[in-house]
Amino acid sequence: MSGPPAELRVRLIQAAYEAAVAEGRYEAPQTRRAPSRARLYRDGLLTLLAPHFDYAFYAFENPEFADSGLDELEHYNFFGWPKLRNPTAWFDTGYYLSSNADVLASGDNPFWHYIFKGRAEGRAPRRPRGAERAVLDGLEPPEARASRPSADLPRLSADAIAQRLAPLIAEAVGFLYSFGAQAPSHVGFVTMQASPLRGGALFKTMPAPWSETQLAIDGASLGVATDADIAKALAGLRAAMPARRAIAVHGLAGASVDGLLAIDAALEPDERRFHLSDYASLCANRQLLRNDVAACAAPPPDSQACFVCVYGEARRTQLQAVEKLFQSLPFAVLAPSQSALALWRRASSLAHESALVAAPVRLDERARPAQSAEIGALGAEGRPVRVAFVGPRTLAAGWLTFARILETCGELSAYALHHFAVAQDLRPSRNLFNVEIAGSPTALRDLLVERRIDLVVTAAEWAEPFSYPAVAALAAGCDLVALRHSGHAAELVETLQRGRLFADGEEAVEFFVGGKALAYACERDRFPRYVADLRLDAAAASAERRA
Amino acid sequence: MIVAYTSFTQAGLSHALTLARGLKARCPGWRLCGVLVDGDAPDQGWRSAFDVVIEAEALYGEAWRGFVFSHEAAEACAAVKGRALKRLFAEGADKSFYLSPDIAVFDDLAEVETRLDEASILLTPHQLEPNDAPQAFRDNEGLALARGVYNLGFLGVRNDATGAALAEWWAGRLDAACHVDPAQGLYLDQRYFDLVPALFERVEALRDPGCHVAAWNLSRRRLEIADDGRILVNGRFPLRFYNFADDGGLTERYAGQRLAPYELWAYYRRALAASGAPPARGWAYGVFDDGARVSQGARRLYRADPELQARFPDPFAVGPEGFRAHLLASRPDLV
Numbered sequence: 001m002s003g004p005p006a007e008l009r010v011r012l013i014q015a016a017y018e019a020a021v022a023e024g025r026y027e028a029p030q031t032r033r034a035p036s037r038a039r040l041y042r043d044g045l046l047t048l049l050a051p052h053f054d055y056a057f058y059a060f061e062n063p064e065f066a067d068s069g070l071d072e073l074e075h076y077n078f079f080g081w082p083k084l085r086n087p088t089a090w091f092d093t094g095y096y097l098s099s100n101a102d103v104l105a106s107g108d109n110p111f112w113h114y115i116f117k118g119r120a121e122g123r124a125p126r127r128p129r130g131a132e133r134a135v136l137d138g139l140e141p142p143e144a145r146a147s148r149p150s151a152d153l154p155r156l157s158a159d160a161i162a163q164r165l166a167p168l169i170a171e172a173v174g175f176l177y178s179f180g181a182q183a184p185s186h187v188g189f190v191t192m193q194a195s196p197l198r199g200g201a202l203f204k205t206m207p208a209p210w211s212e213t214q215l216a217i218d219g220a221s222l223g224v225a226t227d228a229d230i231a232k233a234l235a236g237l238r239a240a241m242p243a244r245r246a247i248a249v250h251g252l253a254g255a256s257v258d259g260l261l262a263i264d265a266a267l268e269p270d271e272r273r274f275h276l277s278d279y280a281s282l283c284a285n286r287q288l289l290r291n292d293v294a295a296c297a298a299p300p301p302d303s304q305a306c307f308v309c310v311y312g313e314a315r316r317t318q319l320q321a322v323e324k325l326f327q328s329l330p331f332a333v334l335a336p337s338q339s340a341l342a343l344w345r346r347a348s349s350l351a352h353e354s355a356l357v358a359a360p361v362r363l364d365e366r367a368r369p370a371q372s373a374e375i376g377a378l379g380a381e382g383r384p385v386r387v388a389f390v391g392p393r394t395l396a397a398g399w400l401t402f403a404r405i406l407e408t409c410g411e412l413s414a415y416a417l418h419h420f421a422v423a424q425d426l427r428p429s430r431n432l433f434n435v436e437i438a439g440s441p442t443a444l445r446d447l448l449v450e451r452r453i454d455l456v457v458t459a460a461e462w463a464e465p466f467s468y469p470a471v472a473a474l475a476a477g478c479d480l481v482a483l484r485h486s487g488h489a490a491e492l493v494e495t496l497q498r499g500r501l502f503a504d505g506e507e508a509v510e511f512f513v514g515g516k517a518l519a520y521a522c523e524r525d526r527f528p529r530y531v532a533d534l535r536l537d538a539a540a541a542s543a544e545r546r547a
Numbered sequence: 548m549i550v551a552y553t554s555f556t557q558a559g560l561s562h563a564l565t566l567a568r569g570l571k572a573r574c575p576g577w578r579l580c581g582v583l584v585d586g587d588a589p590d591q592g593w594r595s596a597f598d599v600v601i602e603a604e605a606l607y608g609e610a611w612r613g614f615v616f617s618h619e620a621a622e623a624c625a626a627v628k629g630r631a632l633k634r635l636f637a638e639g640a641d642k643s644f645y646l647s648p649d650i651a652v653f654d655d656l657a658e659v660e661t662r663l664d665e666a667s668i669l670l671t672p673h674q675l676e677p678n679d680a681p682q683a684f685r686d687n688e689g690l691a692l693a694r695g696v697y698n699l700g701f702l703g704v705r706n707d708a709t710g711a712a713l714a715e716w717w718a719g720r721l722d723a724a725c726h727v728d729p730a731q732g733l734y735l736d737q738r739y740f741d742l743v744p745a746l747f748e749r750v751e752a753l754r755d756p757g758c759h760v761a762a763w764n765l766s767r768r769r770l771e772i773a774d775d776g777r778i779l780v781n782g783r784f785p786l787r788f789y790n791f792a793d794d795g796g797l798t799e800r801y802a803g804q805r806l807a808p809y810e811l812w813a814y815y816r817r818a819l820a821a822s823g824a825p826p827a828r829g830w831a832y833g834v835f836d837d838g839a840r841v842s843q844g845a846r847r848l849y850r851a852d853p854e855l856q857a858r859f860p861d862p863f864a865v866g867p868e869g870f871r872a873h874l875l876a877s878r879p880d881l882v
Contacts, residue, residue: 099796127799128799128802128803128804129802129804129805129806129809132806132809133809136809136810136812136813137813139813139817141817290772290810291810291813293806293810294772294806294810296772296774296776297774299774299775299776300775300776303775303776303777304653304654304772304776304777304778304785304786305772305773305776305777305778306776307653307814308653308772308778308810308811308813308814309810309814310813310814310817506804
């Protein structure tokens with residue numbers, strides 16, 4: 001199979017899609033999927049309610065139903081709703097009862113009331129923006145959040161560190177002190193991996209003797225030492241150190257500026273790298289999520305946005321520490337994407353020696369045609385548009401947008417919705433296919449190919465510096481649905497023209513509800529699909545995997 | 548001299564302190580005055596948030612205890628506003644702004660202040676745009692019809708002949724009646740101001756949608772936090788001040804899918820918690836001198852009967868000759 005060159009192909013797809021939408025060739029899909037099994041109940045009202053009830057969700061959330069001798073819907077009807085259990089992920093029994101006094105007084109099953117009365121009356125099935133408001137209700141200033149030691153590790157003195165390092169560096173061509181990530185092994189280098197013992201969100205100003213850091217050498221855990229002792233050990237080994245010495249900072253959360261400066265002064269590295277794995281150099285919220293709920297683009301610290309943000313005050317302190325670090329150390333700044341670097345440059349004026357983009361994974365330009373055995377019109381019964389979300393069910397990753405797509409379009413036969421995630425992030429849910437992932441971006445790509453996914457929703461709510469799901473999806477021949485503020489995924493859509501961008505989650509949901517997603521997938525389906533290899537840059541990849 | 552003032556009880560102290568700190572930061576040249584409508588708190592540290600604190604009692608002299616007995620706490624806080632304004636003018640204020648303690652200031656109010664170069668009286672209407680939907684009309688215009696066109700959480704007055712006349716008239720009205728009494732067409736001090744554009748000259752209704760945003764006008768004021776960090780109303784007006792009065796569910800109804808109102812509320816809750824106000828106590832004028840609660844019925848009986856007022860000039864006092872003893876004998880149902 002062959003087709004037009006890649007660049008022409010994507011432009012033809014976009015043009016065909018836009019023409020199809022302009023001419024109104026695709027309508028909002030209406031056909032509902034036939035229920036997998038019809039359930040009949042003695043109580044006719046339950047029979048009517050059954051097609052709306054999420055049996056898989058209810059069974060997962062309420063495992064005790066299994067002992068009741070009832071099925072899930074009966075259990076909800078008799079025991080579940082009085083205990084404020086929910087019949088689906090999108091209906092909040094407690095909210096519905098508390099906001100509708102007449103339903104509460106009636107004693108009716110609230111889900112039944114909503115489906116057959118409340119919905120037509122315009123009543124809300126759950127608290128508006130409930131997920132975000134739950135976050136807002138529980139916000140605490142970052143400095144007040146507890147930070148705990150991540151493990152019970154042996155304490156190391158400066159001498160102990162020096163004893164462990166001395167024989168290793170004698171043979172080495174170089175030494176790397178890598179803070180904040182699992183650093184890769186450079187050939188001939190000894191790598192000391194460091195991470196803050198107590199975690200926490202903030203870049204701290206505590207002195208080096210108080211700052212505690214976990215150490216590992218070439219992947220083997222060593223123990224815990226103060227930054228002052230690490231500096232003392234490195235200073236003592238100065239004469240024996242190899243000529244090539246580097247320091248790499250992958251993250252600032254939990255670190256101490258004075259600790260890093262002390263270690264740098266002891267090591268006297270000839271190379272200093274600062275990886276833009278996140279935006280801790282711009283704000284105490286390293287995802288630039290104002291109040292943990294909204295993308296903020298790092299406005300001026302004295303802005304109204306920072307005034308109302310729980311991170312606003314901590315940000316001002318953190319920026320002073322960051323300023324001190326960058327003024328003291330001439331960093332080469334490495335960004336995993338152009339969008340991350342552009343954001344960082346726009347929002348900060350930190351001194352640095354150089355700045356460049358180093359993507360941890362790249363698409364190989366030599367793509368090969370994907371095998372296709374499917375025949376028939378995409379979107380019709382039996383051949384739905386396959387849509388996937390990859391990653392955890394978090395607000396930052398964009399789950400709320402996908403959950404709304406699931407809520408509004410899950411019943412439609414035009415779409416088949418998939419969740420690709422590690423096992424602990426998967427939850428059974430009506431109309432959702434769960435796919436467990438593990439391992440590399442290449443393995444994810446292969447799974448996306450195997451499941452014949454058409455569109456991947458990469459609607460991150462933050463300006464993600466690098467999106468592995470987006471790159472794997474593109475390699476699998478899928479196109480992306482992203483938000484303008486999604487960072488790297490948005491950059492990929494814009495530069496490669498492989499997908500569609502939206503101002504917010506609501507617009508993205510409307511893309512599916514109104515049938516434009518169907519139009520897009522169908523127009524795209526007229527052209528051959530290609531699968532690309534992924535080339536990993538080990539050094540950059542290890543920096544970004546952490547983010 | 549520009550003076551901003553507010554009136555509050557100890558229970559409202561955290562709100563008043565949040566307002567005062569916002570004003571101090573955004574309007575550093577203004578003089579801040581707090582009017583305390585309560586007994587004194589043991590912890591006096593909060594007073595430094597204000598340039599001056601007036602004890603409401605000082606505005607009334609001997610008449611105070613009889614006067615305050617006639618009011619619930621919210622009524623009393625509104626009732627003192629007129630006399631406080633007269634005091635501020637007498638002490639040399641050129642322009643005066645009343646802001647209710649439920650308000651938080653988010654921007655410089657210089658543009659608002661300069662409106663009083665032209666106008667003598669500056670008011671903020673509850674609504675600046677009509678609502679179409681029946682529910683929104685009921686919730687919003689309906690509220691204005693019942694409680695007054697203007698929200699008296701904000702009032703700007705210039706110290707000129709008109710402003711002085713307004714202060715005199717207002718203080719007189721509030722001395723006579725400042726109650727929640729729908730049958731009499733009263734809602735605290737607010738409904739009197741429906742008359743003000745007719746009774747006085749140079750009255751301006753402030754039409755800046757960034758001023759006095761609140762649950763009762765969210766249906767027509769779209770709040771957002773822009774990428775440049777400004778909080779905007781209807782896409783272009785900077786948010787200047789927001790009234791966080793209890794909204795009875797209106798915020799949820801009219802914020803819709805917008806997050807900004809909820810972010811403001813989250814900020815406000817944090818600000819209240821961090822205000823440093825001493826723990827709230829009961830209202831000093833909510834009880835007789837022996838600690839027994841004053842019922843609403845007892846207040847109403849007292850305020851409606853000039854004879855009782857003359858006979859018991861200090862109705863809080865207890866003893867065989869006190870008002871409480873009188874109630875026990877004549878109207879035990881009110882004790």
